[in-house]
Amino acid sequence: MSTLAGDSDSFTPHDLRHPELTGMTREQLSDLTHTLIPGLEEHRERARHAARGGPRCIARGTGRKPSLTPADQILVTILYLRKHSRQELLGRLFNTTAMTISRAVKDVRPLLEAHGFTVTASTARFRTPDDITAFLDSEACKIEPDRVELPNSDP
Numbered sequence: 001m002s003t004l005a006g007d008s009d010s011f012t013p014h015d016l017r018h019p020e021l022t023g024m025t026r027e028q029l030s031d032l033t034h035t036l037i038p039g040l041e042e043h044r045e046r047a048r049h050a051a052r053g054g055p056r057c058i059a060r061g062t063g064r065k066p067s068l069t070p071a072d073q074i075l076v077t078i079l080y081l082r083k084h085s086r087q088e089l090l091g092r093l094f095n096t097t098a099m100t101i102s103r104a105v106k107d108v109r110p111l112l113e114a115h116g117f118t119v120t121a122s123t124a125r126f127r128t129p130d131d132i133t134a135f136l137d138s139e140a141c142k143i144e145p146d147r148v149e150l151p152n153s154d155p
Contacts, residue, residue, distance in 0.1 A: 073104040076094055083125070087101040089127065093129060
């Protein structure tokens with residue numbers, strides 16, 4: 001892990017994609033992320049179009065950048081649905097607010113359901129980043145990632 005002693009808030013996205021936390025291998029998570037990102041971006045653009053009341057007036061890519069990338073939105077939703085921690089801790093780990101985490105979960109959850117993906121809750125619960133560090137460093141807590149069957153999107 002890339003955390004430093006006394007600096008437990010310095011998790012990298014790689015650390016948070018650990019199979020012990022996500023319940024799937026990094027490859028399965030990557031495949032799921034690549035499957036969901038187009039739908040997530042389409043949903044975001046539809047929501048913005050509705051909020052504007054019409055097509056965009058300025059070029060794509062201008063304006064305020066989201067605090068979570070689409071991949072991070074998917075990851076944070078997986079971690080939240082596994083019931084590891086509250087949104088406040090996830091916000092702290094991703095350097096954002098609990099409200100942003102809540103919005104990400106609200107946007108990503110329907111995409112997971114539409115693709116037939118269910119997230120299995122974990123028995124591990126964390127209150128602080130130090131709890132996550134201790135869990136991942138513990139040799140006694142090693143579990144096998146859940147066998148995840150991603151639906152085949154090929155016709």
